[in-house]
Amino acid sequence: MPKNKTIIMLSAGHACVDVYQGAVAALLPFLVAERAYTYAAASGIVLAASLLSSVAQPLFGALTDRWALPWLLPVSTLLAGLGMALSGLSGSYPLTLALxxxxxxxIAAYHPESARVARIASEGSHTAMGWFSLGGNLGFAAAPLLVAAVVAVGGLRLTPLLAVPALVGSLLYLPVLRAPGGPARPAGGASPAGREDMVSFVRLSLAVTCRSVVFAGLSTFGALYVPARTGGGTAAGTAALSVLYLGGAAGTVLGGRLADRWDRVRVVRVSYLVSVAAVAGVVFVPGPMIYLFTALACLGLYVPFSLQVTLAQDYLPARVGTAGGVTLGLAVSVGGLSVPLIGAVADATSLQAALTPLVAMPALSWLLLRTLREPAGP
Structure with missing residues (x-):
């Protein structure tokens, strides 16, 4: 299968999976409205989706470094969709957490293998990896609209309709898996073996984790925070989530373009500095301007997104599954672990007070990357 066609199919499949990461936050306002959840209870659902994902992703990454497991792509897509599609059918809080x-x-099973397959298909192109990452961002962006279209019409009882993207995504992967010499080749075939730089990989992973805390906080509580700052209702919150996710999609494409002109590490560092001011605007500036700062914050947070994946894979050239699983999955999921703490602080004080520490997180990412260098060649 031609490289461009493969990347497009992988990107579309990525969108069908990551719609379920965005759907968690998009469902929260409806769960709060129908089931009277507190901030802490609502954020516990994000924790449930993130905790096992965070633990499992390094394991799946290690497996994909040892064996090529392309069948994980459709199977994991279906599993991600099944849990979310059934989450609205029971009023039981423990069952909702389990689903x-x-x-x-x-989602944990999907990301390491998808990053490995995308790296093979991209043939080392940062721009191609950017398009692959773009698919996930578009899935995030579509999640609020999909959830609103389904749940706002018929309530939580219609959440089984949310399984449609999973069904579509699993079918999209079939041509990719059948392509001769494609993702079924040995897992190490995407990158030449070279010297590992574990120290730089750890610093990069910590920076991605700080970034994910910001994104998790804004995506989880933005739909609840923006209406209070603008005087709008649930629609205002849904619009803010769409701006947040669409800004991420634009940032991913921009990141790939910028990396063709400047080195990846420089682009990532500058993006995090921009994010500090943008997140401060989201938290402190009232009125409609919050939408502008939301878009700028997501641009700053997502310009580094695909660049961090390829940097990590180049720091661990013999373990691209692990590297991709950590930066594309684990470090992102870990951000969800901070959400219950943000929710507890919001219940005790105010949502603005709980979101204020997020301003410091991109600054920490910048500090971690301040002296980072581009990976050495093999």
């Missing part, structure tokens, strides 16, 4: 966890495991 969110099932969806999180599906």
């Amino acid at each position: 969110a966890a099932v969806s999180g495991i599906g």
Whole structure:
């Protein structure tokens, strides 16, 4: 299968999986409205989706470094969709948590193998990896609209309709898996073996984790925070989530373009500095301007997104599955672990007070990367 066609198919499949990461946050306002959840209880659902995902992703990454497991792509896509599709059918809080966890495991199984397959298909192109990452961002962006279209019409009882992207995504992967000499080749075939730089990989992973805390906080509580700052209702919150996710999609494409002109590490560092001011605007500036700062914050947070994946894979050239699983999955999922703490602080004080520490997180990412260098060649 031609490289461009393969990347497009992988990107579309990525969108069908990451729609379920965005759907968790998009469902929260409806769960709060129908089931009277507190901030802490609502954020516990995000924790359930993130916790098992965070634990499982390094394991799946290690497996994909040892064996090529392309069948994981359609299977994990279906699992991610199944958990989220069934989450609205029961008023039981523990069952809702369990179904969110099932969806999180599906997402965990997907990312390491998808990063390995995309790296093979991209043939080392940063721009191609950017397009692959773009698919996930578009899935995030579509999640609020999909959830609103389904749940706002018929309530949580219609959440089984959310399984449609999973069904589509699993079918999209079939031509990719059948392509001769494609993802079924040995897992190490995407990158030449070279010297590992574990110290730089750890610093990069910590920076991605700080970034994910910001994104998790904004995506989880943005739909609840923006209406209070603008005087709007649930629609205002849904619009803010769409701006947040669409800004991420634009940032991913921009990151790939910038990396063709300047080195990746420089682009990542500058992006995090921009994010500090943008997140401060989201938290402190009232009125409609919050939408502008939301878009700028997501641009700053997502310009580094695909660049961090390829940097990590180049720091661990013999373990691209692990590297991709950590930066594309684990470090992102870990951000969800901070959400219950943010929710508890919001219940005790105010949502603005709980979101204020997020301003410091991109600054920490910049500090971690301040002296980072481009990976050495093999």
